[in-house]
Amino acid sequence: MSDLKYSEISSILKEELSNFQFESKLTESGIIVQIGDGIVRAFGLNSAFYGELVEFHFGIKGMVLNLEEDHVSIVLFSSSKKLKEGDTVKRTGKIFSIKVGENMLGRVVDVLGNPIDGKGPIEGKLFEMPLERKAPGVIYREPVQEPLQTGIKFIDSMIPIGKGQRELIIGDRQTGKTTIAIDTIINQKRFFEKNHPVYCIYVAISQKGSTIARISKILQEKGAMPYTIIVSSTSSDPASMQIFAPFSGTAIGEYFRDTGRSSLIIYDDLSKQAVSYREMSLLLRRPPGREAYPGDVFYLHSRLLERSAKIIKDQKMAEKMNDIPLSIRKKIKGGGSLTALPIIETQSGDISSYIPTNVISITDGQIFLEKDLFHSGIRPAINESISVSRVGGAAQIQSMRKISGTLKLDQAQFRELESFSKFGAELDSSTMNILKKGRINIEILKQTPHTPYDIADQIAIIYAGTKNLLKNIPFNKISDFEKEYLFYLNEKYESVLNSIRNGIFDKKISDILETVALKLNDKYVS
Incomplete structure (x- = not known):
């Protein structure tokens, strides 16, 4: 019996030892041979891969971005003051990732995910998400059909944005680009309160610290921070942090x-x-191309923006999506969306320069803001002839699609005739009517910052404009008329507005809107 027991123990030990794998704990390290301007060149990291995180003394981290024949070039994520030539650098074998979780909502974080708002550490469970990731393939995407309402009359009626779309906001500095983005975030509050939240991430790239603080304060005051995360990279941060913030x-x-x-x-x-x-590419001695930008600057933006998508509702298909991080594999669900509103600043309205043309070719449309319109008091200063949404009416609710169909055409006619009217020629009555209707529509589409409109209110006032119900009201009184008209509808006809929100717009509703508009007309006609 004892021999049998010994033989059993022996066979078990042999089996265990055969499955045992020896793991090497040795890590590859190298030596800094050159350092300066946030770039480190190091010898000895022969097996390092592109995009790998490396670690220096004092917990300073960097990323391998150039693989040369005899050395690697590393970009630092913090100041290089504590480092010197001859110091060691260690490989980590990891790629750059950020810890993400529900409790990030309402916080201001840096590029590495560390809170910088003075409210203490981020509590709760956090999941590792890689910064660089493959965009979802075609079979994992759905057509963009669900509207993402901005609360801006001009955009929701003429340049609609859908969930999963990438709509570029482009224009010169100080034309209201950031205001459109902030108003879109504020407008999501109504959906957050109805348990249909759109979680918003505002990425500040090379902004002043005071600007980021001001935006945070506006969102806080408007009650938008509970569903918003601000990712901050100030102009004093290293170039690497500004590159990786998006x-x-x-x-x-x-x-x-x-x-x-x-x-x-x-x-x-x-x-x-x-x-x-x-800046970083030139420091890494990569060859410059057009306007001194490196050849892969298009790829920088395309690989970023292609990650925005509406994901297929089929959960089993969604689970097969490429490059899903292990940390969230069990939480994968279909039907999610990521909508992008990239902002590009132009110089003197030149949209044909390198970066604007690149991003226009990647996105699904653009909202073009014009300095002349802004200074003439038309705000938002959107030029509707250049602005376009390549998703179109598919991203509008049925009631908005019905009433806004002719609006863009009316405004295009108005712009064309307006340029002729400046020559002082005598105009016939039909031309005068088109010009007057166009000016009334401009007054209707004007909007004060940080006051997004409910979709039903937008439809009600735009309908009054397209049907020419305000033709007898002076331009300077249209804003007052709009306030009273919408207040009256919300007080007396809440059920009508609810029907409009649900996409219904029949003759009964149009009759009510016309009756109310004409009833209030007399008060404002001079």
Whole structure:
């Protein structure tokens, strides 16, 4: 019996030893041979791979971005003051990733996901999300059909945005680009309160610290912070942090998208990211191309923006999606979306320069803001003839599609005739009517910052404009008429507005809107 027991023990030990794998704990390290301007060149990291995180003394981290024949070039994520030539650098074997979780909502974080708002550490469970990731393939995407309402009359009626779309906001500095983005975030509050939240990520790239604080304060005052995360990279941060800030924000947005929810990301702005990328590329001695930008600056933006998508509702298909991080594999759900609003700053309205043309070719449309319109008091200063949404009416509710169909055409006719009217020629009555209707529509589409409109209110006032119900009201009284008209409808006809919100717009509703508009007309006609 004892012999049998010994033989059993022997066979068990042999089996265990055969399955045992010896893991080497040795790590590859190298030596810094050159350091300066946030770039480190190191010998000895022969097996390092592109995009790998490396670690220096004092917990300073960097990323391998150039693989040369005899050395690697590393970009630092913090100051190089504590490092010197001859110091060691260790491989980590990891790629750049950020910890993401529900408790990030309402916080201001840096590019590495660390809170910088003075409210203490981020509690709760956090999940590792890689900054660089493959965009979802075609079979995992759905057509963009669900509207993402901005609360801006001009955009929701003429340049509609859908969930999963990438709509570029482009224009000169100080034309209201950031205001459109912030108003879109504020407008999501009504959906958050109805338990249909759109989680918003605002990525500040090379912004002043005071600007980021001001935006945070506005969102706080408007009650938008509970569903918003601000990713901050100030102009004093290293160029590497400004380059990776959009990727960091996208990783956070993908967490909400992949777990079956809607998210919106704003990149403010990608021109500054491209400038930082040019700076870093030149320091890495990569050859410059057009406007001294490196050849892969298009790929920088395309691989970022292609990650915005509406994911297929079929959960089993969604689970097969490429490059899903192990940390959230069990939480994957279909039907999520990530909508992108990249911002690009132009110089003197030149949309034909390198970076604007690149991003226009990647996105699904653009909202073009014009300095002349802004200074003439038309705000938002959107030029509807250049602005376009390549998704179109598919991203509008049925009632908005019905009433806004002729609006863009009316305004295009108005712009054309307006240029002729400046010559002082005598105009016939039909031309005068088109010009007057166009000016009334401009007054209707004007909007004060940070006051997004409910979709039913937008439809009600735009209908009054397209049907020419305000033709007898002086231009300077249209704003007052609009306030009273919408207040009256909300007080007396809440059920009508609810029907409009649900996409219904029949003759009964149009009759009520016309009756109310004509009833209030007399008060404002001079």
